[in-house]
Amino acid sequence: MTTATAPAPAPAFRFKKLGTGSIQLDIGLFLFALVIIALLGQWAFLAPSDLDGNLASRLKPPGFTGRDGMFHIFGTDQLGRDLFFRVLGGLPWSLGISGVAVVCVAVIGTFIGLIGAWYTGIVRTIVLLGIASMIAMPFLVLALVVVAVIGRGFWPLSLTMGFIAWTAVSRVIYAEARGLLTREYVLAARLFGVNKWSILIFHILPGLRPTILVMAAFFFAVLLIIESALSFLGLGAPLNAPSWGNMLSDSRQYLVNAPWMMFVPATAIVTAVISLNLIGDGFAELSRKRARAVEV
Amino acid sequence: MTDTTDDSKSGAPAAPKGGSRGDAETIPVAQQTFQTLSKRILELIFLLFFISTLLFFLLRLTGDPAAVLAGETGDQEQLELIRKQYGLDKPLVVQYGVFLFKMVQLDFGSSLANAQDALGLVFERLPTSFTLVIIAFTANLIVSIPLGAWLGSRPDRTGRKLASTAVFIAQGIPGYITGLILIQIFAVELRWLPSIGNQGPLSWIMPAITLAAFQAPQVVRVISANVAEAMREDYIRTARANGAGFNTLLWRHALKNAMLGATALIGAQVSFLVGGSIITEVIFAWPGLGRLLVTSVQTLDFPVVQAAVFMIAIFVYFAITATDIVFLFIDPRLRRQRA
Amino acid sequence: MSVAVDHLGTGKSGAKAGETILDVKDLVVEFPRPGQPTNFRAVNGVSFELRQGETLGLVGESGSGKSMTALSLLGIVPAPGKIIEGSINLRGRRIDNLPLSELRKVRGNDIGMVFQDPMTGLNPVRSVGSQLTESVMRHQAVSKKEAIEIAFHALDDVGIPSPRDRLEAFPHELSGGLRQRVMIALALINHPEVIIADEATTALDATIQAQILDLLRSRLSKATMILITHDMGVAAEICDRIQVMYAGRIVESGTIEEVLTSPRHPYTVGLLAAVPKFDIRRPKLVPIPGQPPTAEDIVRGCPFAPRCRFAEADCDQRPPLEMVQGRKLACWHPRTA
Numbered sequence: 002m003t004t005a006t007a008p009a010p011a012p013a014f015r016f017k018k019l020g021t022g023s024i025q026l027d028i029g030l031f032l033f034a035l036v037i038i039a040l041l042g043q044w045a046f047l048a049p050s051d052l053d054g055n056l057a058s059r060l061k062p063p064g065f066t067g068r069d070g071m072f073h074i075f076g077t078d079q080l081g082r083d084l085f086f087r088v089l090g091g092l093p094w095s096l097g098i099s100g101v102a103v104v105c106v107a108v109i110g111t112f113i114g115l116i117g118a119w120y121t122g123i124v125r126t127i128v129l130l131g132i133a134s135m136i137a138m139p140f141l142v143l144a145l146v147v148v149a150v151i152g153r154g155f156w157p158l159s160l161t162m163g164f165i166a167w168t169a170v171s172r173v174i175y176a177e178a179r180g181l182l183t184r185e186y187v188l189a190a191r192l193f194g195v196n197k198w199s200i201l202i203f204h205i206l207p208g209l210r211p212t213i214l215v216m217a218a219f220f221f222a223v224l225l226i227i228e229s230a231l232s233f234l235g236l237g238a239p240l241n242a243p244s245w246g247n248m249l250s251d252s253r254q255y256l257v258n259a260p261w262m263m264f265v266p267a268t269a270i271v272t273a274v275i276s277l278n279l280i281g282d283g284f285a286e287l288s289r290k291r292a293r294a295v296e297v
Numbered sequence: 298m299t300d301t302t303d304d305s306k307s308g309a310p311a312a313p314k315g316g317s318r319g320d321a322e323t324i325p326v327a328q329q330t331f332q333t334l335s336k337r338i339l340e341l342i343f344l345l346f347f348i349s350t351l352l353f354f355l356l357r358l359t360g361d362p363a364a365v366l367a368g369e370t371g372d373q374e375q376l377e378l379i380r381k382q383y384g385l386d387k388p389l390v391v392q393y394g395v396f397l398f399k400m401v402q403l404d405f406g407s408s409l410a411n412a413q414d415a416l417g418l419v420f421e422r423l424p425t426s427f428t429l430v431i432i433a434f435t436a437n438l439i440v441s442i443p444l445g446a447w448l449g450s451r452p453d454r455t456g457r458k459l460a461s462t463a464v465f466i467a468q469g470i471p472g473y474i475t476g477l478i479l480i481q482i483f484a485v486e487l488r489w490l491p492s493i494g495n496q497g498p499l500s501w502i503m504p505a506i507t508l509a510a511f512q513a514p515q516v517v518r519v520i521s522a523n524v525a526e527a528m529r530e531d532y533i534r535t536a537r538a539n540g541a542g543f544n545t546l547l548w549r550h551a552l553k554n555a556m557l558g559a560t561a562l563i564g565a566q567v568s569f570l571v572g573g574s575i576i577t578e579v580i581f582a583w584p585g586l587g588r589l590l591v592t593s594v595q596t597l598d599f600p601v602v603q604a605a606v607f608m609i610a611i612f613v614y615f616a617i618t619a620t621d622i623v624f625l626f627i628d629p630r631l632r633r634q635r636a
Numbered sequence: 637m638s639v640a641v642d643h644l645g646t647g648k649s650g651a652k653a654g655e656t657i658l659d660v661k662d663l664v665v666e667f668p669r670p671g672q673p674t675n676f677r678a679v680n681g682v683s684f685e686l687r688q689g690e691t692l693g694l695v696g697e698s699g700s701g702k703s704m705t706a707l708s709l710l711g712i713v714p715a716p717g718k719i720i721e722g723s724i725n726l727r728g729r730r731i732d733n734l735p736l737s738e739l740r741k742v743r744g745n746d747i748g749m750v751f752q753d754p755m756t757g758l759n760p761v762r763s764v765g766s767q768l769t770e771s772v773m774r775h776q777a778v779s780k781k782e783a784i785e786i787a788f789h790a791l792d793d794v795g796i797p798s799p800r801d802r803l804e805a806f807p808h809e810l811s812g813g814l815r816q817r818v819m820i821a822l823a824l825i826n827h828p829e830v831i832i833a834d835e836a837t838t839a840l841d842a843t844i845q846a847q848i849l850d851l852l853r854s855r856l857s858k859a860t861m862i863l864i865t866h867d868m869g870v871a872a873e874i875c876d877r878i879q880v881m882y883a884g885r886i887v888e889s890g891t892i893e894e895v896l897t898s899p900r901h902p903y904t905v906g907l908l909a910a911v912p913k914f915d916i917r918r919p920k921l922v923p924i925p926g927q928p929p930t931a932e933d934i935v936r937g938c939p940f941a942p943r944c945r946f947a948e949a950d951c952d953q954r955p956p957l958e959m960v961q962g963r964k965l966a967c968w969h970p971r972t973a
Contacts, residue, residue, distance in 0.1 A: 134344035136565055137613040138606075139572025142590070143348075146602055149594040150355045226471045230576050233473055234591055249473065253580075256477065257485050267474040275469035282465075531756035537712050538751070539744030539771040539822065549770070553761045629761055629806040 023290075026283020029218075032276035040092045055081040060259045076261040078251060084265045087243040091266070094244035096273065098159040098237075099224035105163025106224070107217045110170025111209065115201050117171065118178035132175065135168040140227055148236050158237055162224050170216050174209060181208045211288035218281030222274045229270055245270050329631075330622055337618040344610055349400045352603060353393060403607070406600040410593075415600035419586060419608050425495060426578065426585035427612060430570045432501065433508035437566065441513045442556065445520025449555065450547045452525050461521070468514035472573045476507040476580040493582040504581045508573050512566055519562050523555035530554070557628045560620070567616035571609055648827040651688040651727065657829055657860050658686035658709070663722035665704050665713055665884075678704040678717065680884035683957075686830065691861045693875035693892070695868060695907065697928050701884035702864045706832045708732075709862075710747055711739045727829065745775040748823035752835040754815035758807040764791075764818050765803030768825055775826045790821040795851060813844035820851065831856065834864045849873055868911045872896055880904045883929050883939035890963030900960070900970040903940045938968070946971075 058067035059081035065073045067081075075084035117128030140162070147161045181187060182205065190200050231237035232246025240247065245266040252262035356362040363379045380386045384395055399405070405415040448457050448464070483503060484492035491500045527533065528551050536550050556563075575587035582588070586605055593601040625631050651657060665679035679701045686692050694702040707713050709724060711732065724732040731742050751757045759767055768787035772778060778786065784803065791799035794817040807815055816836065823831055833852065837845040852863075853874045865871050871878055872892060879889040880903065888901040899905045906924035926943035937952035938944070944951070946969045957966040 130340060130343050131347070134340040134347070136568055137341070137344055137610050137617060138348070139568050139575075139609070139613070141572040141575055142606060142609055145575070145590065145594050146352065146606060147355060149597060149602070150352070222469070229471065230473060234576065234579060235595065236591075249477065253477070256481055260481055260485075263474075263477050263481065267477065270474065271466075271470050274471070275466060278465065278469055531751060531753060532759040534712065534714075535749075535751055535757045535819070535822070536759070536767075536770075537743065538710050538749040540740040540742075540774050541770070542740060545770075550759050550762070554759070557761060629763070630808055 023283040023286045025279045025286060029276045029279030029281075029283055032272065033280060036092065036096065036273060036276070039089055040096065042089075053082065057081065060255060060262075062259070063261050063265075075265045076259070078248070078259070078262050079255055084248075084262065087248060088245070088265055088269045090243035091245045091248065091269070094155070094232075094238045094242050095225060095228060095246070095270070098155060098228045098244075099162070099221055101156075101159035102162035102166065102224045102228070103217055103221045105160065106167045106170055106220050107213055109164065110167035110216075111174050111206075111213060113167065114171035114174025115178055115205065117175045118182060118205075119197060119201060128171070128175070132168050132172045140166050140223075141230060144227060144231060145234070145236060148231060153236060153239060155238070158228065158231065162227060166220065166224060166227075170213075170220065173212060173216060177209055177212055178205055181205050211284065211291070215281050215284045215288065218277050218284060222277035222281070225270065225273055225277070326625065329625060333621050333625065334618060337614060337621070341610065341614045344614075345400070345607060346397075348606060348610065349397060349603075350393075352599075352606075353396050356599070357389070400603075400607075403604075405604040405607070408593075408601045409598045410596060410601075415604040416608075418589065418601055419604040422584065422586040422589045423608060423612075425583070426571075426574055426587055429501070429504055429508065429577070429583070429585060430567065430574050432505045433512075433570050433574075434566060436505055437509040437513045437516060437570075438563070440509070441516035442520055442552075445517040446524050446547060446552050446555070448517065449521035449524030449526075450528060450543075450551070452521070461518075464514045464517050464521075467510070468518065470511070472507050472511035473576050473580055475510045476503070476577060479503045479507060480580070495584055500581075504577050504583055507580070508570055508577045511573055512569050516559070516562065516566065519559050520555055523558045524551050527551035527554045527558075553627075557624065557630075560624045560628070564617045564620040564624075567620070568613050571613055648829075651829070653687075653689040655688045656685050657688050657727055659723075659725040660684050660705075660709070661723045661725075663705065663708060663724065664720045665701070665708050665717055666720045667717045675720075677884050679708060681722075682881070682884070682886055683722075684879060684886065684889065686860060686862065688860055689858055690876045691856075691859070691863055691874055693871035693878040694862060694864045694881060695866065695871050695878055696881035697866055699928055700881040702881050703834055704884075705881070706749065706834050706862065706864055709830075709832065710743050710749060712743070741775070744771050744823075744828070745826045746828050747830045747832060748826065748828035750816075750819050750823045750831070750833040750836045753839045754812055754819050755839065757819055758815060758822075760807050762806070763803065764805050764807065764810070768803075768818075768822055771822060772825055786825065787821075790825040791818070793824070793855070794818075794821045795855075796821070811844075812840055813847060816840060816844070816848055817851070820848075829860060831859050831861045832864065833861060835866070836863070837870060838865070838867070868896070868907055880907065885939065885966065886957055886964070887940065887966045888964065889957075894963055900963070900965055900972070901940075901967045902944050902946050902969075902971060905971055938966075 055067060055069060055071070055077075057069070058065065058071070058073070058077055059079055061067070061073055061077045061081075063074060063076040063084075065076060067073065067077075071083065073083050073085065075088065077083055078087070113128060113132075117125050117132070120128075143165050144161055147165065148158060151157045151161065187200060187204050190204055228237055229244070229246035229249065232244045233250045235250065237246050238244035248266035249263060249270075252259070252266070255262050361376075363376045363383070363385050384392055387395075403416060407413060408415050408418055444460075444464075448461055451457060452461070480492045480503065483490045490503055492503065494500065524547070528546065530551075533546055533550055536546055541550070571587075574585065575590060577583065578585045578587035579591055586609070590602065590605040590609075592598075593605065661683050663679050663682045664677060666675035666677050668675050682701070682705055684692070694705065696702050704713060704717070708719050711719075711734075713719065719732055722732070723730055726742065726746055731739065731746075734742065758764070765784065765787055768790060769780065769783040772783040772786050773780070776783075776786070787803060788799050791802055796802055796814060796817050802810070802814070802818075807818075810818065820833075820836070823833075836852070837848045840848060849870065852861075863871065863875055875892050877890070878892050878895045879886050880895070880901065881887065882903050888895060888899070888904045895904060896908065899908055903924070910923055924943060928943075929939055936954075938947070938955050941947040941951040948969060950968050953968075955966045955968050957964050959965075960970065
């Protein structure tokens with residue numbers, strides 16, 4: 002009996018695998034890494050004076066070299082400030098505010114979602130009512146109103162967004178946690194009398210990790226958009242801060258004469274949002290792949 | 298055993314709750330509509346209560362509400378006057394009670410800027426804004442659903458892959474950027490369309506596109522994913538085995554399932570669109586509710602802010618509930634009716 | 637209560653009993669394997685004939701290629717799978733190379749198919765009636781009204797109570813058994829020449845399974861049918877002839893009596909030993925050791941040899957399917973009766 006199934010030939014050597022297994026995620030992480038490098042780089046190379054303007058070279062197009070010898074790769078704005086430096090200088094504002102907010106969103110959203118899933122009765126009713134009712138309140142409207150009361154600035158803005166936007170995350174976490182809570186291993190743990198926080202933290206939370214990662218990436222993008230929108234409306238970052246929303250807002254007066262003032266921050270926002278969406282999509286694809294691998 | 302048909306006892310493994318037999322528990326549509334309505338109204342009340350309370354305490358926690366109400370120019374005498382006028386000299390609990398009582402009557406007071414009735418101001422602006430939102434909503438669905446169906450029907454084809462990538466990139470472009478680019482092209486360069494204010498039908502085009510364009514990619518992506526999934530389902534194979542052609546499979550079998558899978562998203566669109574309309578109105582200097590809200594927020598005109606927020610919440614709830622009820626009639630699985 | 641109707645499932649052409657309806661020759665269905673030079677052969681040179689009025693059983697484990705054989709008869713092998721070789725003739729007309737528009741006229745009209753899972757096989761958001769009439773109006777020149785009447789009779793014929801009301805029902809409002817009856821009605825509604833039932837009872841509870849089998853046996857006794865099953869017991873109940881498939885090939889084929897009473901291929905012997913019986917002399921179920929070859933395996937020689945107790949050195953040559961004492965057999969060392 003010589004019929005045999007050919008074994009898969011073992012590769013003689015293997016390169017250490019580069020990448021995560023998802024093209025979207027790879028591209029997204031690459032773009033995002035560039036952003037982070039730019040963020041770190043500006044502290045090393047960007048002098049505060051670089052953000053100052055020179056009124057002699059105001060509203061100059063990209064590639065302009067001023068009389069003072071400054072080369073403006075992205076052009077200048079209405080105060081003669083270099084747009085390249087301003088976009089870099091806007092990183093800590095735009096990414097920082099939405100970054101802090103997304104951490105709040107993930108933590109609060111997960112916590113409330115878990116509470117709703119674990120408890121029954123009045124607690125769950127209130128959680129669900131709260132989550133459901135908030136779909137009717139656009140984030141932007143609520144954020145606008147709250148920021149108007151408590152004032153603009155880095156921390157007020159980021160915390161406001163963080164404390165407002167979590168409901169969508171809790172809705173998803175709640176649904177998933179309910180599913181996980183019916184699994185046999187969770188029932189077994191409950192039968193053994195394991196403390197509820199241990200169950201939630203050690204049995205449920207790990208199962209939610211892929212979902213939280215995906216939602217965090219997408220919400221990072223959403224919050225970045227909202228932060229820029231608020232700044233654009235003059236209710237976000239302080240008016241003279243180089244946040245991308247502020248830059249866009251400035252550009253409105255000069256669309257005819259200096260369209261680059263709009264295109265430069267717009268490109269920055271779009272690149273950041275797309276790279277975050279790519280990361281989110283990539284995480285989603287990876288977790289689907291893993292789920293499928295477990296099933297088979 | 299010749300004609301035994303009583304297989305009701307068996308039930309159906311994995312049958313959805315509410316009726317493995319057609320004529321078991323039946324709930325009339327009217328009653329279900331009523332249930333949906335009452336649930337939504339309860340949520341709305343909860344939301345309005347929450348927002349009122351939030352505003353009430355935020356105003357008092359972050360400083361002297363009288364100072365906020367008086368604006369930057371208010372002197373000591375004015376502050377006293379405002380304290381009296383708004384009952385701010387009374388204990389907090391009393392203030393809160395009075396405040397809630399007024400909210401229940403939709404009594405927001407009058408605008409601090411021009412002493413007009415706040416609710417009246419809001420009602421003046423409401424129709425323009427909501428027309429804009431409804432136009433964008435309709436345009437969004439008219440474009441997104443066929444596009445999503447086309448993309449999802451054969452996702453592996455090259456043309457569709459490219460289109461999907463374009464949709465993905467479009468999803469990353471915020472509405473305010475679309476708006477600015479549209480103005481740059483159609484108002485500044487080509488001078489085809491007016492960029493400011495409501496000046497007849499032409500001036501509706503750019504705001505509506507701006508508003509719809511930011512939400513549409515999301516709907517396209519969800520519909521396309523749902524269609525792609527539906528096309529792999531067993532009932533598609535059954536229909537193919539009965540000679541159904543590609544168009545029948547896509548439009549008559551897969552799309553409805555895909556749409557009903559996106560119910561929540563489609564309902565939530567209204568909420569997203571209202572959020573987006575605020576910034577769209579500012580960009581196009583559109584005389585709507587959104588711009589009123591932004592102006593009043595900037596000038597801290599709280600009676601108008603409250604009235605606007607209340608009306609936005611009520612409108613969005615109305616729209617979401619309407620979508621719920623439409624889907625209740627379309628989706629047979631939601632409707633547990635006598636078979 | 638409806639009365640059993642004689643014409644049910646006997647086709648529209650009025651073919652005489654015993655006439656060859658379906659003739660399949662050397663059918664090969666392949667699936668590309670990503671990253672590998674060779675394709676996976678899900679169906680590997682299958683030939684058989686189906687005569688008017690007979691019920692043919694295709695039996696085998698999952699992955700043996702029986703469902704793929706059935707799907708290829710309708711030209712609906714799921715992408716990226718393809719029919720590579722062979723021919724399929726339906727009453728003398730070659731159907732495997734028809735253009736799509738012609739092929740669609742065959743599907744549901746000349747060959748009807750009942751699928752395994754009635755839970756997912758019907759569109760959940762369309763009424764039973766609309767799914768039935770859609771198929772009727774596609775293949776018959778009738779008005780909407782007439783189509784509804786035809787659908788009504790079809791439901792009545794498969795023993796669905798109050799069929800008038802059921803036309804408006806949605807799949808989730810029906811029990812599993814009723815849904816499978818709807819699936820059968822859908823397969824029969826255009827009076828196809830051939831009916832294929834692919835594991836039509838597998839997903840159902842035991843009692844419902846018995847009812848559906850009863851429906852197939854009593855009502856469709858004159859139908860020309862291919863019954864696909866992994867269950868020898870089910871095959872024994874309704875088939876006239878039986879073909880055992882393994883790894884994409886037919887390994888034994890004969891009348892139901894012959895194969896059941898004296899199986900000759902070791903694999904058939906194993907399958908029968910794995911059927912539970914109320915018989916004190918055979919108290920033990922005997923599983924077949926090992927696994928059938930998967931898509932990843934490249935099989936030379938007899939595909940069953942790695943699991944076969946009787947395999948010898950010559951089993952590394954492929955045994956041909958040959959006529960041995962009135963039945964077809966592909967084995968170098970057949971068991972004696």
